[in-house]
Amino acid sequence: MSKEKDLYESTVIGSEVYSFSEDIKITEEYADPSLQFLEKYKNEFENQEFSEAEERELNKRLYLWLFPLLLTVSTVCFIDKATLSYASILGLFESTNINAAQYDDLNSIFYAGYTVGQLLNFVLQKTDMAKFMTYIIFSWSVVVFCHCGAYNFGGLIVLRFILGLIESTVVPALEVTMLQFFTPNQRATLQPIFWCSSGNSVIIGGFISYGVLWAKHSIPPWKILMIILGGLTLIVTAWVAYIYPSDPASANFLTNKQKYFLIKKIQGETKASIVQHVIKKEQLIECLKDPISWLFTLFSFFLMMANNLGYQQNLLFVGLGVSRLGSTLVNVASGAFSSALHIVFAILIYYKPNSSALVTTLSCLPSMAGGIAMITIPWRHKLGLLASLLLASNFYGTAYIVGLGWATSSCSGNTKRFFRHFMFMIAYGIANIISPQLWKGNQGHDKDGEKRYYAAWTVQIVLAWVGTPIITWVIHSILKSRNNKRSAAIEAEGKDALGAVVKTDKSGNEIIDKVSIANLDLTDLENKRFIYPL
Template sequence: MSEKETATHNLDEVSSVENREWADVDQAMALAKESKEVTLDKKANDALLRKLDFFLMPLVSFLYSLFYIDKACNGYAAVMGIKTDMNMVGNQYAWTSSAFYLGYLCFQPIAGYTLQRFPLSRTFSIYMFSWAVIICLQASNHSYAAFIFLRTLLGCSEASASVFTTILTSQYYRKKEAFLRVSFWLSTAGFGVFFGSLMSYGIAIRADQFSIEPWKILFIVVGLISLTTGIIVFIHIPNTPGEAWFLSKKEKLLVVERLRENFQGFGNKKFKRYQCIEALLDVKTWLFFFYAVSFNIPNGGISSFGSILLNSDLGYSATDALLYGCPQGVVEFIGLPIIAYLIQRYNWPRLLTTSIVIVVCLPFACMLAFCEATHAKLAGYYLLNLMQIGPIGCFSYFASNTPGHTKKITVTGVYLIGYCVGNLIGPQTYRASDAPHYVPAKIAIVVCLAVASSCILGVYLLCRRENKRRDRMEEARPELAPENIEFSDLTDKENIFFRYTL
């Protein structure tokens, strides 16, 4: 079939928007029929954007930092005595990290489906309650087998976090705004590193003042913070913008108008098999998968063994290792939003810039891996965290460049499966026989980052080529798009008027 025939076929499919079954369209369609009555000027848009940022970003960012702290607690506990208390030998500690991602991997499809099928915020809140309880339960025993079981369950419950924040971002923000907002909530993992390190250090230096082991105190405190945050999310975050308690009727209509340029709306509760198949046959989906695997091998290893590296490789004491983890979080928390702001401010190609930043991080990985001087290794360890621009590029792509709600869930799910696989492998590269310097694991960091950068570059080149192809098609001019096509829950392949945000 020629390009023109394909375009005509697609145009016939999407031109009858008004005749599509109600279950097939986006949840925003009902408001879209009214939103033409409101005017979205710059003043109204800026005021609404500030309001959305005020009511959503602080809480979403904080809960994402908790998501990181929950995972990182395992690393903090390692230098607070959990390995000794549970009689871990050989690679048993590495498996406590891998067990989390095994649970995450197995439950990811279920988490994605339930967040699509049921009310978004309420469903996520239930998951958050469950992971808070599980974290507290980790402090209840000295059994390695029971701890591994709880770590696996924790992975199951936390499999929902990234899907939730991605969908939430796509519900409220335009494509050009998504990258910076994703950087806000994802960079708070750096705040999680900073806060978690300080909290762990404070508990560790007062270990003799507690009647139970300090790592148990850590799990209980983090679990209770997560439980409180889950209650606030349940009350505060609406399932869709149409249910937002903090928006007036006019503001809800303005949100819909803002989303028109995204060619997507609030989401669709109906699972569409053809969109799932389309996602699985899309080359870009598998480039994201291989990126996620290669990127998260070093990421998973550093998350679990960072404090151990500071202790055994760089020679800091167990308590100082917790304290010296703080600057790593500061680099991520401050550095990533600055990079994201510059990308948005100067309209740099997002995926291309993301790929370049990951390449720039390769020398930092080499400093950690091959330098002899402790200060050089420490600098490499800190600056390497700028590589976290990679997930920002990916999640902002899923939020803004993957229309079709089932396809969005599927592509994000495949990415997160790769994320799990990488994080399963990562801790296993830190073999007990390679202690205290773990040279093979450090070499793996360098190689994997090079592969990850290439995958992101591949996605950018494919999207740019497709945009140029559609720009050459007379039938695909955006001004020819049928009314309200934006809320018909069409995929990027179905909707020839869609253009990827580069």
């Protein structure tokens, strides 16, 4: 596909004036499949208005039907991902005869599976999203149930690797669905609320663990936990099978008119396609050449060096003298605090859009302060250490949320978007393989003889909580520079443009349809009208 020209021929469609270039020309198979739906209902809806009342009804359906489902899937995913963290204080060590070092290894093994599983992203692009999600979530519920049969370290290795492999595609699928159904401004506000699921999972998992600790049964408490969580995941599978959409055109909770105007709205605001099942080699190459892709990869790697803190904190709570029952309640409070922070940051993003770098910085600074306190406050000040641990472990999560959403929203072209997400999650997986190992070995003791994990905290402070904000400001600077150059061109040539889709009729004759460039699956570097969110 050739690059777009600087000069365009003027074309009038209805009351709108578009610029048209025959250089932006692709065959039908490379166009957004949503184009077929738009053409099917063009005569019926093109000249109709979509009133404010209809717009509110559309948003209402999205917020009441789709968003709660996405939030629930993400919450259950976080709960199941952290099953070992809860099981660590529910008798897992005694039942399977594992030690603390092997526990750290199991967390690394989960993310080894998670990293390998990122290859499934390419399967995700080429398959029906609804069926894919149903099969994946059902499979992960089966694996959670199978944890009950593990009786040694070897069995847990296999199960944790498979669980990581299966869960690896859930977050990418949810992110793709958010991109398909919500505008950039909506996503910027919804993302932190959506990622309250991480805090919600801690609250729900903590209360379940607390209840299980009181259970008097011959079955070990950690196995009861696995049965409960496996059953919960199975229920979510049924919900997903009933309603999860592959794309806006297939959403059974929307009318055809709502689907039509939703597709037009998303394409109009993003100037990007919604669906594309063809993997395009040229977009893979562009993604690898784009420095922004590598900066987001580095962002993910640096920040996730702190991610094992969530798995260690239950053990750290106990080390600070908190009882096992007490640690579950502290964990619940931690989850509630985390969810509240996400909502606060969501409000900030709503009132101050294009502030991704600022929000990332603000979310990392308190974690940095907490990390510094964890290696400087004397061990005898247990309350201060507990507060510092909660500070360190709860704030930086918002940075991950912002970075993950920003990485995909700052590019277009479905293959490029999938591959950038692939790079981001590969870095995520590798960092999470490494991060549990930071807590192993002799890291020094304070003057009271207490182990302080100096190496682990230092790596987290320098890379995750100082390095990550620096990277975001570099990304911000590059994207802002690109926007400034594009704004001048858009002002001169107009915001909207048309390209051509080449079709072949039954007689073998070529037919050229003029369509919005949003239907052509152009990348952000090919489409000079793409404005980067900041």
